[in-house]
Amino acid sequence: MPKKWCRLFPGMPWQVSEARRFVAGLLADEGKAVVEDAELVVGELASNAVRHTRSGWYRGWFLVIVGFSDDTVRIEVIDQGSDDEPLVRSVRSPVEEGGRGLLLIAACAENWGVKDRPGGRCIWADLARVSG
Numbered sequence: 001m002p003k004k005w006c007r008l009f010p011g012m013p014w015q016v017s018e019a020r021r022f023v024a025g026l027l028a029d030e031g032k033a034v035v036e037d038a039e040l041v042v043g044e045l046a047s048n049a050v051r052h053t054r055s056g057w058y059r060g061w062f063l064v065i066v067g068f069s070d071d072t073v074r075i076e077v078i079d080q081g082s083d084d085e086p087l088v089r090s091v092r093s094p095v096e097e098g099g100r101g102l103l104l105i106a107a108c109a110e111n112w113g114v115k116d117r118p119g120g121r122c123i124w125a126d127l128a129r130v131s132g
Contacts, residue, residue: 002074004067011050011060011080019046019064019077026066027073031130034073037108038066041075041125044101049079053121072110072126081120 007022009015023042027035042064049055049062057080065076105112109125116122 002067002069004065006063006065008061008063009046011055011057011062013047013050013056015062016043016046016050019043019062022064023066023075030073034127034129037127038073038075041105041108041127042077044105045075045077045123045125048101048123049077053082054080055120068129071129073129074124074126076122076124078117078122079120081116 005026007019009019020039020043023038024035027038030038046062046064050060053062054060055062060080062080063076063078065074065078067074067076102112105125108127110128112123112125114121114123
């Protein structure tokens with residue numbers, strides 16, 4: 001059975017860095033590349049939760065779950081949902097500076113996806129566990 005740890009964060013922008021620290025602490029014994037990828041993934045997902053979902057509203061929250069299996073680390077961020085669907089934007093699309101976080105996640109992760117949940121949404125990413 002995979003091991004899982006979770007932590008609930010207030011939906012405030014400064015909590016994104018707290019979520020990164022939480023994940024980095026759990027992955028301290030993993031390889032440097034895994035830790036860096038995990039910090040990027042949770043940072044993007046938590047930032048999206050705070051900026052683009054009800055998690056960033058008054059009394060909002062987001063939940064970070066880190067699961068370990070033999071070969072992967074799964075990062076999940078559960079937010080309070082929005083009316084918009086998460087989109088992966090092309091690097092060629094004429095958008096503002098942001099908007100490419102899910103593209104970065106797709107590049108780091110072996111696999112990733114979106115699960116709608118009652119009252120919210122979970123976006124997850126599986127990162128390969130490697131030593132070094």
